Amino acid sequence: MKPWIKKTLTVFFGTTIALGGLTACSSAYHHRGPMSAEKMAEVRAKVVQRVSNKLDLDEAQKQKLNTLADAVQAQRAAWRGSANDPRTDMQAIVSGAKFDRARAQALVEEKTRLIQSASPEVIKALADFYDSLDAGQQEKVRAMLQQHRRGFMPRA
Template identity: 35%
Template sequence: MNFFRRWHAHHEFHHHFGHGHHGPHFGRHADGFAHLLLNRVGAKLDLDAEQHRKLGAWLEQLQHQRDTMRGLARGPEVAGLFAAEQFAREPAQQLLDAKLDALRAAGPGLVTAFADFFDSLDDEQRQALRFMMRRHGRHDSRHDQRDAA
């Protein structure tokens, strides 16, 4: 990949989801972020069509899980927790249990989808992915320290 394409991908990524962005990346621009992530990781790792499909399947499951969790935390159920003079402990516990059940139900599928993607990578691609993950982790810790200051 030439310098301009790498710079442009970096610039686009940070323009939409990086500098000055506060909150989770899977926010209101989640579909755009997943598409950008799919394309960016695909280009960095030089994924073939099957690997690209497997990464897309994992990101789709992740997005579905996110939507499910958001659906459980919205609406009149949450507002009802604060409506009375006393906090509605039992309904709050039921809402938490529903979220945990949804996470438990989706967990095996998410793990399998990511494992299928990861296992399809060759040694060089796995090493590049590990490097990207380490680099991303260091970026987050620097970002968190900067936000705390």
């Protein structure tokens, strides 16, 4: 198989897996349709409160955590786009007799642009939050990350 075909298929299936994962994760908190704004705010508040309690954050650190949550939420909204159902794009790609390669490539490029444009803000917010933590809090974060390594990820 030619290298450019392999790369195209790898990118497409990687994007499909990412979209499927996001769809699955976003549906974990509800049964039908997208999460409402109220439910999203409720889940976000619970996550922020839980992280704040586990790390014993002060007010300045809580503000940086909220900034991080805002950035992640904005990136998620941009990624999802205006579509009510993320499966719609994939259904459109495979709806004809032939696979719509141009539409699939356009979808991959669109999602890649969205990630690239929003990533610096998310990285900055994450770095600002992490750098505001003291050494003990940073160690707790590292320990939680080590503790939650499951699934297909190999252990180092």
